[in-house]
Amino acid sequence: MRFSNSAKLAFAAAAVLGALASAPVAAQSVAVTSIVEHPALDSIRDGVKQALSEAGYTESKGLNWQFQTAQGNTAIAAQIARKFVGDKPDVIVAIATPSAQAVVAATKSIPVVYSAVTDPVAAQLVSAMAPSGTNVTGVSDSLSLEKQVELIKKALPEAKRVGMVYNPGEANSVVVVKQMRELLPKSGMTLVEATAARTVDVGAAARSLVGKVDVIYTNTDNNVVSAYEALVKVGNDAKIPLIASDTDSVKRGAIAALGVNYKDLGLQTGKMVIKILKGEQPGNIASETSDKLELYVNPAAAEKQGVTLSEDFVKSATQVVE
Structure with missing residues:
Protein backbone atom coordinates (compact mmCIF):
# COMPACT_ATOMS: atom_id res chain seq x y z
CA MET A 1 0.00 0.00 0.00
CA LEU A 143 6.99 17.25 64.57
CA SER A 144 4.54 18.14 67.30
CA LEU A 145 6.82 18.46 70.33
CA GLU A 146 3.80 17.96 72.58
CA LYS A 147 3.58 14.44 71.13
CA GLN A 148 7.31 13.95 71.73
CA VAL A 149 6.92 14.91 75.40
CA GLU A 150 3.93 12.57 75.59
CA LEU A 151 6.10 9.79 74.15
CA ILE A 152 8.74 10.30 76.87
CA LYS A 153 6.03 10.11 79.56
CA LYS A 154 4.49 6.96 78.07
CA ALA A 155 7.80 5.15 77.70
CA LEU A 156 9.34 6.35 80.98
CA PRO A 157 6.60 7.50 83.41
CA GLU A 158 9.11 8.19 86.21
CA ALA A 159 11.48 10.38 84.16
CA LYS A 160 12.00 13.91 85.49
CA ARG A 161 15.25 15.13 83.90
CA VAL A 162 15.48 15.04 80.09
CA GLY A 163 18.89 15.44 78.48
CA MET A 164 19.41 16.78 74.97
CA VAL A 165 22.58 16.73 72.90
CA TYR A 166 22.44 19.18 70.00
CA ASN A 167 24.43 21.39 67.65
CA PRO A 168 23.92 25.04 68.66
CA GLY A 169 24.81 26.06 65.10
CA GLU A 170 21.88 24.16 63.56
CA ALA A 171 18.79 26.36 63.36
CA ASN A 172 16.25 23.53 63.61
CA SER A 173 17.87 22.18 66.79
CA VAL A 174 17.95 25.60 68.45
CA VAL A 175 14.20 25.95 67.79
CA VAL A 176 13.47 22.49 69.26
CA VAL A 177 15.56 23.12 72.39
CA LYS A 178 13.84 26.45 73.01
CA GLN A 179 10.41 24.83 72.73
CA MET A 180 11.39 21.87 74.92
CA ARG A 181 12.57 24.26 77.65
CA GLU A 182 9.02 25.63 77.73
CA LEU A 183 7.10 22.38 77.26
CA LEU A 184 8.81 19.96 79.66
CA PRO A 185 8.01 21.85 82.90
CA LYS A 186 4.30 21.65 82.00
CA SER A 187 4.67 17.85 82.28
CA GLY A 188 6.74 17.94 85.47
CA MET A 189 10.10 17.54 83.71
CA THR A 190 13.16 19.72 83.15
CA LEU A 191 15.62 19.99 80.27
CA VAL A 192 19.37 19.44 80.70
CA GLU A 193 21.38 20.56 77.66
CA ALA A 194 24.72 19.45 76.21
CA THR A 195 26.07 20.99 73.02
CA ALA A 196 28.01 19.23 70.26
CA ALA A 197 29.18 21.64 67.57
CA ARG A 198 30.84 18.81 65.61
CA THR A 199 30.00 15.16 65.02
CA VAL A 200 33.10 14.10 66.99
CA ASP A 201 31.77 16.01 70.03
CA VAL A 202 28.59 13.95 70.38
CA GLY A 203 30.04 11.19 72.59
CA ALA A 204 31.67 13.65 75.02
CA ALA A 205 28.48 15.74 75.20
CA ALA A 206 26.46 12.62 76.03
CA ARG A 207 28.96 11.59 78.72
CA SER A 208 28.58 15.02 80.34
CA LEU A 209 24.92 14.15 81.00
CA VAL A 210 25.69 10.98 82.99
CA GLY A 211 24.32 11.32 86.51
CA LYS A 212 22.32 14.41 85.56
CA VAL A 213 19.47 12.94 83.50
CA ASP A 214 16.92 10.12 83.51
CA VAL A 215 16.58 9.97 79.71
CA ILE A 216 18.25 11.47 76.65
CA TYR A 217 15.95 12.76 73.90
CA THR A 218 17.30 13.50 70.43
CA ASN A 219 15.67 15.51 67.68
CA THR A 220 16.75 15.27 64.04
CA ASP A 221 19.99 17.16 64.69
CA ASN A 222 22.30 16.07 61.87
CA ASN A 223 25.47 15.93 64.00
CA VAL A 224 23.77 13.73 66.58
CA VAL A 225 22.06 11.42 64.09
CA SER A 226 25.33 10.99 62.19
CA ALA A 227 27.12 9.90 65.37
CA TYR A 228 24.22 8.08 67.01
CA GLU A 229 26.32 5.03 67.86
CA ALA A 230 28.43 7.21 70.19
CA LEU A 231 25.25 8.20 72.00
CA VAL A 232 24.08 4.58 72.19
CA LYS A 233 27.37 3.53 73.80
CA VAL A 234 26.89 6.11 76.55
CA GLY A 235 23.25 5.08 77.00
CA ASN A 236 24.15 1.40 77.28
CA ASP A 237 27.16 1.94 79.57
CA ALA A 238 25.44 4.42 81.90
CA LYS A 239 21.99 2.82 81.71
CA ILE A 240 20.38 5.98 80.35
CA PRO A 241 17.48 5.26 77.95
CA LEU A 242 17.48 7.04 74.59
CA ILE A 243 14.34 8.34 72.91
CA ALA A 244 14.52 9.79 69.40
CA SER A 245 12.37 11.63 66.89
CA ASP A 246 14.07 9.79 64.01
CA THR A 247 12.69 6.27 63.59
CA ASP A 248 15.91 5.01 61.95
CA SER A 249 17.68 5.73 65.26
CA VAL A 250 15.62 2.96 66.89
CA LYS A 251 17.30 0.41 64.64
CA ARG A 252 20.62 1.86 65.82
CA GLY A 253 19.87 1.62 69.55
CA ALA A 254 17.22 4.09 70.73
CA ILE A 255 14.44 2.51 72.79
CA ALA A 256 11.64 4.36 70.96
CA ALA A 257 10.90 7.08 68.42
CA LEU A 258 7.80 8.78 67.10
CA GLY A 259 8.65 10.30 63.76
CA VAL A 260 7.96 10.65 60.07
CA LEU A 293 3.81 9.64 62.22
CA GLU A 294 5.09 6.16 63.08
CA LEU A 295 6.06 4.72 66.47
CA TYR A 296 9.10 2.43 66.51
CA VAL A 297 10.19 0.62 69.67
CA ASN A 298 13.23 -1.51 70.51
CA PRO A 299 12.68 -3.66 73.66
CA ALA A 300 16.20 -5.15 73.44
CA ALA A 301 17.75 -1.68 73.46
CA ALA A 302 15.54 -0.75 76.42
CA GLU A 303 16.86 -3.75 78.34
CA LYS A 304 20.47 -2.72 77.62
CA GLN A 305 19.64 0.78 78.88
CA GLY A 306 18.11 -0.49 82.11
CA VAL A 307 14.38 -0.17 81.47
CA THR A 308 11.48 -2.43 80.55
CA LEU A 309 8.87 -1.09 78.16
CA SER A 310 5.26 -1.83 79.09
CA GLU A 311 3.48 -4.48 77.05
CA ASP A 312 0.75 -1.99 76.01
CA PHE A 313 3.36 0.50 74.83
CA VAL A 314 5.13 -2.12 72.70
CA LYS A 315 1.81 -3.30 71.25
CA SER A 316 0.97 0.27 70.17
CA ALA A 317 4.08 0.47 67.97
CA THR A 318 4.00 0.66 64.18
CA GLN A 319 7.15 -1.44 64.17
CA VAL A 320 8.94 -3.42 66.88
CA VAL A 321 12.67 -3.63 66.15
CA GLU A 322 14.08 -6.99 67.20
Missing part, protein backbone atom coordinates in the same frame (compact mmCIF):
# COMPACT_ATOMS: atom_id res chain seq x y z
CA ARG A 2 1.32 3.47 -0.93
CA PHE A 3 0.63 6.61 1.08
CA SER A 4 0.41 10.16 -0.18
CA ASN A 5 2.89 12.73 1.10
CA SER A 6 0.13 14.37 3.18
CA ALA A 7 -0.71 11.01 4.77
CA LYS A 8 2.95 10.39 5.55
CA LEU A 9 3.19 13.81 7.19
CA ALA A 10 0.08 13.08 9.24
CA PHE A 11 1.52 9.76 10.46
CA ALA A 12 4.82 11.45 11.32
CA ALA A 13 3.07 14.21 13.25
CA ALA A 14 1.01 11.64 15.16
CA ALA A 15 4.16 9.71 16.06
CA VAL A 16 5.86 12.86 17.34
CA LEU A 17 2.82 13.87 19.39
CA GLY A 18 2.58 10.35 20.82
CA ALA A 19 6.21 10.43 21.84
CA LEU A 20 5.80 13.83 23.48
CA ALA A 21 2.71 12.66 25.36
CA SER A 22 4.52 9.65 26.82
CA ALA A 23 7.74 11.49 27.74
CA PRO A 24 8.29 13.87 30.66
CA VAL A 25 8.17 17.49 29.58
CA ALA A 26 10.80 20.17 30.23
CA ALA A 27 14.51 19.69 30.64
CA GLN A 28 15.52 17.00 33.07
CA SER A 29 18.27 18.25 35.32
CA VAL A 30 18.04 17.72 39.08
CA ALA A 31 20.89 18.44 41.50
CA VAL A 32 20.58 17.08 45.05
CA THR A 33 22.69 18.04 48.05
CA SER A 34 22.60 16.84 51.65
CA ILE A 35 24.49 18.18 54.66
CA VAL A 36 25.59 14.66 55.60
CA GLU A 37 24.83 11.03 54.77
CA HIS A 38 22.88 9.10 57.38
CA PRO A 39 19.90 6.72 57.08
CA ALA A 40 17.12 9.33 57.39
CA LEU A 41 18.59 11.77 54.88
CA ASP A 42 19.63 8.96 52.54
CA SER A 43 16.01 7.76 52.57
CA ILE A 44 14.86 11.21 51.43
CA ARG A 45 17.36 11.23 48.56
CA ASP A 46 16.25 7.75 47.51
CA GLY A 47 12.58 8.72 47.80
CA VAL A 48 13.09 11.74 45.54
CA LYS A 49 14.78 9.59 42.91
CA GLN A 50 12.05 6.94 43.16
CA ALA A 51 9.29 9.53 42.67
CA LEU A 52 11.11 10.90 39.60
CA SER A 53 11.59 7.39 38.22
CA GLU A 54 7.93 6.48 38.70
CA ALA A 55 6.98 9.63 36.77
CA GLY A 56 9.27 8.68 33.87
CA TYR A 57 12.24 10.85 34.79
CA THR A 58 15.13 8.39 34.64
CA GLU A 59 18.77 8.64 33.65
CA SER A 60 18.16 6.21 30.79
CA LYS A 61 15.57 8.66 29.44
CA GLY A 62 17.82 11.69 29.75
CA LEU A 63 17.58 12.71 33.42
CA ASN A 64 20.74 14.49 34.50
CA TRP A 65 20.91 13.56 38.21
CA GLN A 66 23.73 14.55 40.49
CA PHE A 67 24.15 14.19 44.23
CA GLN A 68 26.75 15.63 46.59
CA THR A 69 27.05 15.54 50.38
CA ALA A 70 28.75 18.19 52.48
CA GLN A 71 30.01 15.57 54.99
CA GLY A 72 28.64 17.64 57.88
CA ASN A 73 30.67 20.73 56.91
CA THR A 74 28.78 23.99 56.29
CA ALA A 75 31.70 25.45 54.30
CA ILE A 76 31.53 22.48 51.93
CA ALA A 77 27.73 22.91 51.76
CA ALA A 78 28.29 26.46 50.52
CA GLN A 79 30.82 25.24 47.92
CA ILE A 80 28.37 22.62 46.65
CA ALA A 81 25.62 25.24 46.47
CA ARG A 82 27.81 27.54 44.36
CA LYS A 83 28.80 24.65 42.07
CA PHE A 84 25.17 23.63 41.55
CA VAL A 85 24.14 27.22 40.80
CA GLY A 86 26.91 27.35 38.19
CA ASP A 87 25.62 24.11 36.65
CA LYS A 88 22.16 25.72 36.23
CA PRO A 89 19.98 22.63 36.83
CA ASP A 90 16.21 22.82 36.51
CA VAL A 91 15.75 22.13 40.22
CA ILE A 92 18.07 21.95 43.23
CA VAL A 93 16.92 19.69 46.08
CA ALA A 94 18.53 20.63 49.40
CA ILE A 95 18.22 18.07 52.19
CA ALA A 96 18.47 19.29 55.83
CA THR A 97 18.64 22.84 57.16
CA PRO A 98 22.34 23.76 56.64
CA SER A 99 22.36 22.61 53.01
CA ALA A 100 19.05 24.34 52.32
CA GLN A 101 20.33 27.60 53.82
CA ALA A 102 23.47 27.39 51.69
CA VAL A 103 21.52 26.83 48.46
CA VAL A 104 18.92 29.52 49.17
CA ALA A 105 21.74 31.99 49.90
CA ALA A 106 23.39 31.10 46.57
CA THR A 107 20.47 31.61 44.15
CA LYS A 108 17.34 33.69 43.83
CA SER A 109 16.38 32.30 40.41
CA ILE A 110 16.94 28.53 40.19
CA PRO A 111 14.03 26.58 41.75
CA VAL A 112 14.95 25.18 45.18
CA VAL A 113 13.04 22.41 46.95
CA TYR A 114 14.14 21.87 50.55
CA SER A 115 13.45 18.71 52.54
CA ALA A 116 13.90 17.58 56.17
CA VAL A 117 13.95 21.13 57.50
CA THR A 118 12.22 21.31 60.88
CA ASP A 119 11.40 25.02 60.81
CA PRO A 120 11.87 26.56 57.34
CA VAL A 121 10.59 29.94 58.57
CA ALA A 122 13.09 30.17 61.44
CA ALA A 123 15.79 28.98 59.02
CA GLN A 124 14.79 31.94 56.78
CA LEU A 125 14.14 29.75 53.74
CA VAL A 126 10.58 31.02 53.36
CA SER A 127 8.62 33.73 55.16
CA ALA A 128 5.66 31.41 55.83
CA MET A 129 4.41 27.94 54.95
CA ALA A 130 2.05 29.50 52.38
CA PRO A 131 3.31 29.91 48.80
CA SER A 132 6.49 31.99 49.08
CA GLY A 133 6.36 33.93 45.82
CA THR A 134 10.10 33.22 45.53
CA ASN A 135 12.17 30.41 44.00
CA VAL A 136 11.82 28.28 47.17
CA THR A 137 9.38 25.64 48.39
CA GLY A 138 9.77 22.33 50.16
CA VAL A 139 8.79 19.73 52.72
CA SER A 140 9.33 20.11 56.46
CA ASP A 141 9.87 17.21 58.87
CA SER A 142 8.43 19.29 61.71
CA ASN A 261 8.84 7.98 57.55
CA TYR A 262 11.73 9.63 55.71
CA LYS A 263 11.29 7.54 52.58
CA ASP A 264 7.71 8.85 52.36
CA LEU A 265 9.03 12.36 52.95
CA GLY A 266 11.40 11.85 50.02
CA LEU A 267 8.56 10.68 47.79
CA GLN A 268 6.56 13.74 48.84
CA THR A 269 9.55 15.97 48.02
CA GLY A 270 10.00 14.23 44.66
CA LYS A 271 6.39 14.93 43.68
CA MET A 272 7.03 18.61 44.34
CA VAL A 273 10.12 18.48 42.10
CA ILE A 274 8.04 16.89 39.33
CA LYS A 275 5.51 19.76 39.49
CA ILE A 276 8.34 22.21 38.89
CA LEU A 277 9.83 20.14 36.05
CA LYS A 278 6.40 20.26 34.44
CA GLY A 279 6.38 24.05 34.55
CA GLU A 280 4.84 25.05 37.88
CA GLN A 281 6.58 27.93 39.67
CA PRO A 282 8.05 27.04 43.13
CA GLY A 283 6.75 30.33 44.51
CA ASN A 284 3.19 29.15 43.78
CA ILE A 285 3.61 25.90 45.71
CA ALA A 286 2.98 25.98 49.48
CA SER A 287 5.50 24.34 51.77
CA GLU A 288 4.28 21.03 53.15
CA THR A 289 4.70 18.80 56.20
CA SER A 290 3.97 15.12 56.78
CA ASP A 291 1.27 13.98 59.17
CA LYS A 292 2.16 10.29 58.85
